[in-house]
Amino acid sequence: MKGGMIAGxxxxxxxxxxxxxxxxxxxxxLACGAPPELLEASAALPATARAASAGSLRxxxxxxxxxxxxxxxxxPAAWPARLEARIRARVPRLKLEVVTRGARGLTTAETExxxxxxxxxGPPPNLVLWQAGTAEAVRGLDVDEMVTALNAGLSKVVAAxxxxxxxxxxxxxxxxxNANVDAYRDALRLAAAAHGVPVLRRWxxxxxxxxxxLIDIERAGRTERVAVTDRLNDCLAQAMQALIRDGVAEARGxxxxx
Amino acid sequence: xxxxxxxxxxxxxxxxxxxxxxxxxRGLALWFILIDHIPGNRLGGLTLRNIALCDATxxxxxxxxxxxxxxxxxxxxxxxxxxxxxxxxxxxSTLYVAHIFLFVVFTAQVGYSAAALExxxxxxxLHLDVFGEQPYxxxxxxxLLRFQPAFLDILPLYIVLLLLLxxxxxxxxxxAVLMAVSALLYFVVRLLNLNLPNWTGGGWFFNPLxxxxxxxxxxxxxxxxxxxxxxxPVPAVPFHPLLATAAGVALLIGMAIVFVNDYGxxxxxxxxxxxxxxxxxxDKTGLHPFRLISILxxxxxxxxxxxxxxxxxxxxxxxxxxxxxxxxxxxxxxxxFLAFLGRLALEMDDRWPMQLLVNxxxxxxxxxxxxxxxxxxxxxxxxxxxxxPASAADPLRxxxxxxxxxx
Numbered sequence: 001m002k003g004g005m006i007a008g009x010x011x012x013x014x015x016x017x018x019x020x021x022x023x024x025x026x027x028x029x030l031a032c033g034a035p036p037e038l039l040e041a042s043a044a045l046p047a048t049a050r051a052a053s054a055g056s057l058r059x060x061x062x063x064x065x066x067x068x069x070x071x072x073x074x075x076p077a078a079w080p081a082r083l084e085a086r087i088r089a090r091v092p093r094l095k096l097e098v099v100t101r102g103a104r105g106l107t108t109a110e111t112e113x114x115x116x117x118x119x120x121x122g123p124p125p126n127l128v129l130w131q132a133g134t135a136e137a138v139r140g141l142d143v144d145e146m147v148t149a150l151n152a153g154l155s156k157v158v159a160a161x162x163x164x165x166x167x168x169x170x171x172x173x174x175x176x177x178n179a180n181v182d183a184y185r186d187a188l189r190l191a192a193a194a195h196g197v198p199v200l201r202r203w204x205x206x207x208x209x210x211x212x213x214l215i216d217i218e219r220a221g222r223t224e225r226v227a228v229t230d231r232l233n234d235c236l237a238q239a240m241q242a243l244i245r246d247g248v249a250e251a252r253g254x255x256x257x258x
Numbered sequence: 259x260x261x262x263x264x265x266x267x268x269x270x271x272x273x274x275x276x277x278x279x280x281x282x283x284r285g286l287a288l289w290f291i292l293i294d295h296i297p298g299n300r301l302g303g304l305t306l307r308n309i310a311l312c313d314a315t316x317x318x319x320x321x322x323x324x325x326x327x328x329x330x331x332x333x334x335x336x337x338x339x340x341x342x343x344x345x346x347x348x349x350x351s352t353l354y355v356a357h358i359f360l361f362v363v364f365t366a367q368v369g370y371s372a373a374a375l376e377x378x379x380x381x382x383x384l385h386l387d388v389f390g391e392q393p394y395x396x397x398x399x400x401x402l403l404r405f406q407p408a409f410l411d412i413l414p415l416y417i418v419l420l421l422l423l424x425x426x427x428x429x430x431x432x433x434a435v436l437m438a439v440s441a442l443l444y445f446v447v448r449l450l451n452l453n454l455p456n457w458t459g460g461g462w463f464f465n466p467l468x469x470x471x472x473x474x475x476x477x478x479x480x481x482x483x484x485x486x487x488x489x490x491p492v493p494a495v496p497f498h499p500l501l502a503t504a505a506g507v508a509l510l511i512g513m514a515i516v517f518v519n520d521y522g523x524x525x526x527x528x529x530x531x532x533x534x535x536x537x538x539x540x541d542k543t544g545l546h547p548f549r550l551i552s553i554l555x556x557x558x559x560x561x562x563x564x565x566x567x568x569x570x571x572x573x574x575x576x577x578x579x580x581x582x583x584x585x586x587x588x589x590x591x592x593x594x595f596l597a598f599l600g601r602l603a604l605e606m607d608d609r610w611p612m613q614l615l616v617n618x619x620x621x622x623x624x625x626x627x628x629x630x631x632x633x634x635x636x637x638x639x640x641x642x643x644x645x646x647p648a649s650a651a652d653p654l655r656x657x658x659x660x661x662x663x664x665x
């Protein structure tokens with residue numbers, strides 16, 4: 001995979017060998033032991049596949065606080081930065097640009113406005129990674145307003161010829177006990193399905209990691225909290241990478257690597 | 259346990275006797291509400307919401323309306339509007355105090371969870387702790403019912419519904435007018451997207467201005483107009499094969515929608531975009547018409563499938579649920595409180611022994627509350643249970659004297 005494959009077809013092969021790397025064992029090792037079914041895209045990412053074939057990929061990451069990696073050792077440890085680093089390491093030839101926009105406590109309607117602005121200024125992204133729903137769930141805001149914003153935003157992304165992946169709420173026993181999070185999770189999942197958009201099921205992933213004592217921020221001691229949060233962000237980046245890879249493989253009509 | 263049940267001794271079948279069906283199904287709804295209020299509870303996969311486009315909340319509100327129609331309707335007929343309204347207001351005060359108590363419990367729980375788990379990072383990130391940030395304002399807003407933490411949204415709904423019933427009582431004897439006004443309000447509220455305001459943003463999780471249509475439907479189904487000084491027959495939507503078929507089809511469609519939502523993501527992606535988007539917008543907040551149709555269809559079919567004198571209603575197995583339904587308010591409040599404890603327990607450990615413990619203890623405690631409520635009631639009367647016709651049909655047991663003492 002380091003050979004002189006420079007032609008377009010060569011790039012596709014390159015991507016297949018790297019971004020789309022096969023074998024379940026590989027996927028497991030990649031996403032910190034996450035169950036393979038959580039890394040399935042369930043929908044194709046045609047725009048991403050085209051852009052990757054053409055050798056240049058623009059990713060827009062939008063969300064509330066968690067795209068900024070709160071609690072990590074610093075901005076390079078946040079999951080969007082880790083995702084960028086991981087894709088770069090795997091596909092050095094790809095001209096990759098990752099733009100991250102977000103702020104603490106943004107609602108879905110607010111992040112939707114950011115997406116719309118980004119779609120219309122400068123070169124539009126090929127792939128939008130949209131983390132949403134946490135602010136609504138935690139503050140008990142209207143489920144239907146969140147759904148309306150998701151429907152509007154996803155329609156715009158699709159209309160602009162880009163792909164989207166939603167990311168749902170982070171798992172936390174505290175949130176589960178103190179917020180009606182399931183209502184928002186279900187609504188988000190449903191909106192994604194209605195638009196044929198994959199969801200990175202962060203809740204299920206983090207719950208799996210917590211249940212299996214792999215990564216559990218809430219049970220981490222104060223001294224190791226930063227290290228655990230770094231690891232969480234890196235694992236989320238790996239899961240996102242696996243999901244993108246699966247969606248690209250789906251778009252290319254190849255059997256999904258599993 | 260069975261001798262504590264009101265209306266059991268009346269014997270089966272008697273028109274005007276207590277409708278044990280309403281009690282039994284309300285008991286079941288109260289249990290489902292407890293289960294559904296504990297996220298992470300495995301039993302949550304077995305409740306009504308998994309097979310129908312409505313859940314225990316809809317059932318609870320419809321049956322609450324039914325009970326209110328019986329109890330306050332009887333008070334209206336016997337003592338007039340002023341007295342019935344006063345009784346209603348007293349009931350609302352009780353509910354309000356109960357809600358504020360549960361709010362205090364909830365606030366304490368948030369604090370406890372935050373301390374027990376290493377979650378200060380979450381609190382900080384998520385602004386979950388509005389109470390910690392602005393305690394005085396939060397308290398004020400809670401008193402105004404403008405601040406409703408998660409899972410504390412059903413009692414405020416119920417409070418407003420009962421308040422709406424105060425003027426609506428006057429229309430109880432004109433069902434067509436009441437229904438028309440109620441339906442009109444429902445459609446206007448849905449069209450204009452009106453809701454009561456919520457301090458933390460948005461509106462109430464359960465919009466009372468929309469949900470009233472279900473409540474008043476229940477009221478009208480429960481209210482029996484007096485005929486010649488006696489309580490008349492309870493109005494019922496007569497059985498008709500076409501209507502039953504339509505109800506069955508509605509429930510099947512609802513079930514299909516629920517299954518598509520739960521398991522049919524791949525199918526949904528292939529579905530026409532407009533249909534798929536429509537499915538995402540079936541909201542619970544404003545009681546989407548699909549949900550309203552589902553609960554009404556279900557009530558219609560169940561009401562005709564289960565006769566008033568069905569033997570199982572008087573069986574040993576059903577008696578815990580009948581008792582729970584007959585003492586709805588304390589059982590409901592205890593359920594919300596137990597849900598707090600259940601969530602704390604599952605926070606610590608959500609493997610199956612704890613799941614089993616939480617659910618057994620939860621149901622046991624609910625039944626116990628029902629038993630204690632019934633026991634008090636008997637002792638207060640200082641008499642053995644005997645049959646009380648007419649009025650005794652209010653599962654939430656508002657403080658209306660029964661007809662045995664009034665007539």
